[in-house]
Amino acid sequence: MSKTPWWADENVWRKTAIWVTALMLVALILLTFDSVAKITAGSDRVPAYSVINHRIYYKMDNDRNMQVPVIGGQAPLFGTVLSEEQAQAMVSKGKMTVQAKNCMNCHTLLGNGAYYAPDLTKAWLDQGWGAEAVREQLMVNFLLDPEANARGYGTTRKMPDLDITEEEARAIIAFLKWMSAIDTNGFPRNFKPIAQEGE
Amino acid sequence: MMAQAVNQPMSQTAMRGKLNSAELNAGQRLAVKYFSVAIILFGAQILFGLLAGLQYLMPEFLYNVLDFNVNRMVHINAMIVWMLYGFIGSVYWLVEDESGTELVGAKLANLAFWVLTAAVTVVVIVYLLVQTGPGEQKSLWLINEGREYIEAPRWADFGIVAVVLVFFYNVAATFMKGRWSGISGVLVLDLIALAGLYLAGMFYSPNISMDQYWWWWVIHMWVEATWEVLVGCIMAWGLIKTLGARRKIVTTWLYIEVALMFGSGILGLGHHYFWIGTPEYWLSIGGFFSALEPIPLVAMVVHAVYDSGVHRFKNSNHPALAWLIAHAFGNFFGAGVWGFMHTLPQINLYTHGTQWSASHGHLAFFGAYATINIAMFYIAIQKWRGDVFMGAGIRHAWRWKWALALLNIGVVGMTVALLVSGYEQSFVERALQGSTWAGYFEAQRGEWFVQGMFWRQIFGYVTAAGTLLLVWDLITIGKGETRPAEKPTEHQAQAQAA
Amino acid sequence: MTDPVEAQQIMLATMAGALVVMFGAIYAALFAWSRLRKRPAWMPAAYLAYLCLAVATIVLARSLHLSGFWSTVVFVMLFGYLLAPHAIWHLCVGTHESAHKTADTDSRNPLNGGQTNE
Numbered sequence: 001m002s003k004t005p006w007w008a009d010e011n012v013w014r015k016t017a018i019w020v021t022a023l024m025l026v027a028l029i030l031l032t033f034d035s036v037a038k039i040t041a042g043s044d045r046v047p048a049y050s051v052i053n054h055r056i057y058y059k060m061d062n063d064r065n066m067q068v069p070v071i072g073g074q075a076p077l078f079g080t081v082l083s084e085e086q087a088q089a090m091v092s093k094g095k096m097t098v099q100a101k102n103c104m105n106c107h108t109l110l111g112n113g114a115y116y117a118p119d120l121t122k123a124w125l126d127q128g129w130g131a132e133a134v135r136e137q138l139m140v141n142f143l144l145d146p147e148a149n150a151r152g153y154g155t156t157r158k159m160p161d162l163d164i165t166e167e168e169a170r171a172i173i174a175f176l177k178w179m180s181a182i183d184t185n186g187f188p189r190n191f192k193p194i195a196q197e198g199e
Numbered sequence: 200m201m202a203q204a205v206n207q208p209m210s211q212t213a214m215r216g217k218l219n220s221a222e223l224n225a226g227q228r229l230a231v232k233y234f235s236v237a238i239i240l241f242g243a244q245i246l247f248g249l250l251a252g253l254q255y256l257m258p259e260f261l262y263n264v265l266d267f268n269v270n271r272m273v274h275i276n277a278m279i280v281w282m283l284y285g286f287i288g289s290v291y292w293l294v295e296d297e298s299g300t301e302l303v304g305a306k307l308a309n310l311a312f313w314v315l316t317a318a319v320t321v322v323v324i325v326y327l328l329v330q331t332g333p334g335e336q337k338s339l340w341l342i343n344e345g346r347e348y349i350e351a352p353r354w355a356d357f358g359i360v361a362v363v364l365v366f367f368y369n370v371a372a373t374f375m376k377g378r379w380s381g382i383s384g385v386l387v388l389d390l391i392a393l394a395g396l397y398l399a400g401m402f403y404s405p406n407i408s409m410d411q412y413w414w415w416w417v418i419h420m421w422v423e424a425t426w427e428v429l430v431g432c433i434m435a436w437g438l439i440k441t442l443g444a445r446r447k448i449v450t451t452w453l454y455i456e457v458a459l460m461f462g463s464g465i466l467g468l469g470h471h472y473f474w475i476g477t478p479e480y481w482l483s484i485g486g487f488f489s490a491l492e493p494i495p496l497v498a499m500v501v502h503a504v505y506d507s508g509v510h511r512f513k514n515s516n517h518p519a520l521a522w523l524i525a526h527a528f529g530n531f532f533g534a535g536v537w538g539f540m541h542t543l544p545q546i547n548l549y550t551h552g553t554q555w556s557a558s559h560g561h562l563a564f565f566g567a568y569a570t571i572n573i574a575m576f577y578i579a580i581q582k583w584r585g586d587v588f589m590g591a592g593i594r595h596a597w598r599w600k601w602a603l604a605l606l607n608i609g610v611v612g613m614t615v616a617l618l619v620s621g622y623e624q625s626f627v628e629r630a631l632q633g634s635t636w637a638g639y640f641e642a643q644r645g646e647w648f649v650q651g652m653f654w655r656q657i658f659g660y661v662t663a664a665g666t667l668l669l670v671w672d673l674i675t676i677g678k679g680e681t682r683p684a685e686k687p688t689e690h691q692a693q694a695q696a697a
Numbered sequence: 698m699t700d701p702v703e704a705q706q707i708m709l710a711t712m713a714g715a716l717v718v719m720f721g722a723i724y725a726a727l728f729a730w731s732r733l734r735k736r737p738a739w740m741p742a743a744y745l746a747y748l749c750l751a752v753a754t755i756v757l758a759r760s761l762h763l764s765g766f767w768s769t770v771v772f773v774m775l776f777g778y779l780l781a782p783h784a785i786w787h788l789c790v791g792t793h794e795s796a797h798k799t800a801d802t803d804s805r806n807p808l809n810g811g812q813t814n815e
Contacts, residue, residue, distance in 0.1 A: 007787075009451075013458065018457045021457065021462075021563070023704055025465060032412075038478050039406070039408040039409055041409075046408045065700055093334055095410075097333075098345065099338075099339055100335065102330070104347050105345075106267050106271070110408070110474060110475045111551040111552030112411060116271070126635055128635065128636040143322070152640065153636065153639075157643070160262060160263050162331055175405075182476040183476060184475070185479055187473070187551065188548075189549055191633055191634045194624065323732075455788065491773060493721060496722065498781075500726050501725050501728070501786055508733040509793060535722075539714050540712075541711055544701075545760075546699065550711075
């Protein structure tokens, strides 16, 4: 045993394993404190829920070399300006519906989920809704009866009927609008948003 | 403990070749229960994978009856749960042997098994029959949480935590009563981390960025950190038991691998924080530590070559060894090659959220975790049948060989097919079409994409055939075999290496 | 820092990434095998694999538009991957050394000399 060089010794490696793990964990915890503060709703990267009262644009940021969200003027969702609390309640209802309807096992959100249906990160800003003026109503109609309003773009894939109520549909749209304002470091790549007033 | 094995009474010849639970200790009797359920869930994973895959080709198939989201949820949940069952079973399998004493709280452990299995059954039935609920808290508590991989409703989360605590108590108390070793020390600490991390996934937040931040703590820290170390512990024990490798060396190498895996894997979490709203510094941290993640694999390659030359191992369980070799290659290609291909942010910006991830996921989960569990199933069935001969010249050897071949060809085939689809998708949808819904569907219609999905399904059938054969083999292997297992012995070859 | 790859280079970059890991393993395996079998004639093959690894790494780094600080990181890593099999080989010899030298009681029945950990 005495022949074992110190750098090949069992105890040395046990201590190394413990120290490496502890060090990495501490680093992760410190980074987590910082990151959690930076992704709390109302921060620069993740906007307050009342952002659904505003128009959301994207513009190229040459310094960061990526497209970044820009909060524009008033454009209240369904024509009603909401307080921060009301907006949070509505977005939360939408998020909860997205979970309860298991959307993530067909769609991706922020790129995570399943790949059977399109990514929802910027669904609010998708060109597929045609014109800004009719977008909200088209989205409600689609969620209430996805089969009749199928948007398969030449495929036969269509969303199933998930018994979404009108209140839930509106809440989902609030959630999608809020999510589209999150700064995702340029994901998805090259996104081309719908044309909006004031651009 | 090895002396125990050698001194086994020879009067058991009569029982050899039949299933005989008296051959097993209390922990092992529990282990075979866990393994049995694991195999059933493995079957469910394959079945629902086939249904979901078919829906890519025929979207009308089971539309509004058993929709893609349900099939896909059962597909991935069955996978996570069968692997956990396999791990829990493996730990129960080795705990008495490793601690040198009887399992503490065997009755409680049995109860926990039945509670967990009943809970899993109820969860799956609710998934299939109720499927979704209204957008209220009670849906998340009773039906499903709608978060990929950890969809289990909240009530089941508490059940899982309770059962894991019982499991942890059994294992830790048994080691405390018996003896500790390097392997059991790492194992118990790893189990604390594994169970503790699950708590990070048990809350609701309206903030999707916050939701996914903690969600990745569970998913990444399980599959790219604590599961790997757990497998390392099982492998370490297996090397000592089945190949007669020396404990001191195995333990030292377990520590080395823990240092390398946690050293690169914990902050490797950063490669999931590129695009979910988290700060830009994660691009650098995630990219850098991802580039370090192949190092533990390189260490394994060198050490495996060294070991093969220094020791002449006589192996007593050929199917298990074959699956361990499949594990080594599968882990290397699935986690190493397929992971590194698209993990750097400059590439991941195109590939994240496309079939690339599906390609990587299929090979990595199979290569790193399915293979090792299947190896454990073979180790268990050998003992359960009375420590029968499972070396060269075993009867009906074609069954395990073909099961091995079909499963590996099937999964590799699916992986390559999904890669073709994934490349087409990232190129057309992201690079050319500006990531719109129209771009998404244009990619989905593309000929390469459709061809990829078609071949994925074909290889899915190959995988399913391999699974059926594997189950048949596990049920029948060693039946009527009267020869005893060869004892693992290690012949020291000339230490040519110096 | 993100300067994504050109669309036309997605394939090139991903394949380069795959080859980095592949050649890393081939280099490690050939290196270990050559040492083990005492066949120095095979060692050039190992370094050829390392050369391929280096080429793949440079192709990858270029397609990712790495420059400045990150180019330095790439070279440090390349150097690290060159040394890694050497270091791990030493570790193998070192860890196995203790077992060769100790008495049979310890090695045959590992628990005789095993230490308790916790």
